[in-house]
Amino acid sequence: MSTTAVSLSMPAVPRRRRSPEEVAAAAPVTGPKRVLLAAPRGYCAGVDRAVIAVEKALEHYGAPVYVRKQIVHNVHVVSSLEERGAIFVEENEEVPEGALVVFSAHGVSPAVVQSAADRGLRTIDATCPLVTKVHKEAVRFSREDKHILLIGHEGHEEVEGTYGEAPESTTIVNNPAEARTVQVEDPDNLIWLSQTTLSVDEAMEIVEILRQRFPKLQDPPSDDICYATTNRQGAIKEIAPQADLVIVVGSANSSNSVRLVEVALEYGAKASHRVDFANEIDEAWFEGVASVGVTSGASVPEILVQDVLRLLADYGYADVAEVVTAQEDILFSLPKELRATMKAAGDPDYKGVKSSNLR
Ligand code: SF4
Numbered sequence: 001m002s003t004t005a006v007s008l009s010m011p012a013v014p015r016r017r018r019s020p021e022e023v024a025a026a027a028p029v030t031g032p033k034r035v036l037l038a039a040p041r042g043y044c045a046g047v048d049r050a051v052i053a054v055e056k057a058l059e060h061y062g063a064p065v066y067v068r069k070q071i072v073h074n075v076h077v078v079s080s081l082e083e084r085g086a087i088f089v090e091e092n093e094e095v096p097e098g099a100l101v102v103f104s105a106h107g108v109s110p111a112v113v114q115s116a117a118d119r120g121l122r123t124i125d126a127t128c129p130l131v132t133k134v135h136k137e138a139v140r141f142s143r144e145d146k147h148i149l150l151i152g153h154e155g156h157e158e159v160e161g162t163y164g165e166a167p168e169s170t171t172i173v174n175n176p177a178e179a180r181t182v183q184v185e186d187p188d189n190l191i192w193l194s195q196t197t198l199s200v201d202e203a204m205e206i207v208e209i210l211r212q213r214f215p216k217l218q219d220p221p222s223d224d225i226c227y228a229t230t231n232r233q234g235a236i237k238e239i240a241p242q243a244d245l246v247i248v249v250g251s252a253n254s255s256n257s258v259r260l261v262e263v264a265l266e267y268g269a270k271a272s273h274r275v276d277f278a279n280e281i282d283e284a285w286f287e288g289v290a291s292v293g294v295t296s297g298a299s300v301p302e303i304l305v306q307d308v309l310r311l312l313a314d315y316g317y318a319d320v321a322e323v324v325t326a327q328e329d330i331l332f333s334l335p336k337e338l339r340a341t342m343k344a345a346g347d348p349d350y351k352g353v354k355s356s357n358l359r
Contacts (some may be wrong), residue, residue, distance in 0.1 A: 014179075018283050019116070022314065023286050023287055029289060030120075033317045033319065034315045034319040035294055035312055035321070036242060036294070036321055036323050037293075037294050037305075037309070038232070038235035038236055038238075038295035038322075038323055039322050039324040040328050041235065041294075041295045041300075042230060042249075042305060043299070044227075044328075045226070045330040046226070047128075050128065052349075053334060054102055054126070056085075057124055057333065058086065058344060060338075060341050065086050067086050067088050067089070067101065067102045068090075068092060069087075069103075069104040070088060070104060071086070071105060071126065073106075073257075074251050074254060074275070074276075074297075074299040075301065076300075089101075089207070099122070100121070101123055101124075101287040102126050103124070103125045106131065107135060107156040107162065108125075110165060128226075129332050130226045130227075134193055134194075141193075142170075145189065147184055147185065148169055148192050149184075150171065150195075151192060151203055154172045158195050158255075159195055167311075171184065173192075175206070176209055180209055180213070192207055192217060194223075196225055197229045197259065198259065199233065200229070203225055227328070233259065234325045236248075240293060240324050241267060242291055243264070243268075244271070244291050245273075245289045246260075246265075247272075247273055247281065248274045248275075248296065248297065249260075249275060249276070250296055251300075252276075256298050257299070257300070260274075260295055260297060261274050269293060271285065275308070278304070278307035278310070279311075286333075292312060294312070304344065331352050334349075
């Protein structure tokens with residue numbers, strides 16, 4: 001049998017996109033073509049704040065500004081900030097001593113804060129205030145000698161940060177299967193917390209399994225799944241039953257974007273795909289499709305959604321109806337270290353501003 005060697009470094013040959021007529025010939029569409037555009041979608045207040053923090057750090061301190069981990073989980077945002085002088089690193093050890101480092105929206109453990117201090121780094125903490133809330137709860141419950149069952153995806157930066165607040169008092173529960181088998185020392189002294197970007201339904205399913213096994217399991221004072229995750233899932237739940245196809249704009253490492261694909265399928269979308277950019281859309285997805293749902297994860301700038309809508313219009317999906325299921329007007333104040341610098345420099349944006357450059 002002969003084999004053919006394929007060079008993985010070979011640049012991909014651009015694929016010829018099939019025309020709308022060719023797609024229609026492959027599988028005719030019955031009924032009018034339309035787009036159901038989810039609202040809310042895209043940037044949440046925590047992402048907006050984190051992106052502005054890097055933009056303002058570049059403006060006030062000059063490049064380079066180091067950022068530990070991706071500031072938010074979006075390929076376009078990260079590369080846009082890199083072009084403007086941000087340097088993304090995995091760990092503090094990669095940052096030159098004394099330099100400025102921004103901690104990402106997903107939060108960091110106390111060990112990371114300490115390692116920055118040990119290297120004499122100047123820091124701006126862009127952790128989303130809703131993640132900080134979960135950290136504070138972990139610290140408090142640990143001090144109260146409770147054991148925390150942290151529902152979330154092991155290895156995700158947010159879960160690493162929250163776990164790091166009280167590792168000796170925390171057990172991570174990844175999924176329903178782990179909820180059925182997790183072992184604890186004192187079943188009478190348990191409380192659950194969760195990652196902010198989970199599927200609302202799956203998190204509640206896990207809590208119910210845990211509660212059946214540990215009837216004295218305590219609830220946190222408020223749900224940890226954040227408003228942005230809940231609202232974006234709520235909008236896609238409304239759209240999915242009417243959609244032949246749901247396109248989610250978002251990066252592969254964006255937990256809430258990946259959850260939107262899962263929720264769309266669970267709530268009746270016939271197909272659902274995640275793309276970073278419009279050019280990743282395969283026109284074969286449109287065969288026989290009348291109704292396309294579109295949404296985007298909480299770390300996705302609106303310009304990427306608009307690119308998708310333009311491509312859809314080219315294929316005859318020009319009729320766009322926005323499906324609004326919630327209003328959002330949350331704006332978090334910028335990290336305090338940055339606010340002080342901005343105020344001293346006379347920058348009026350220290351009072352609060354929405355990022356615009358990447359939208
Ligand atoms: S998704 Fe929620 S927790 Fe995460 S940055 Fe946005 S608002 Fe904060």
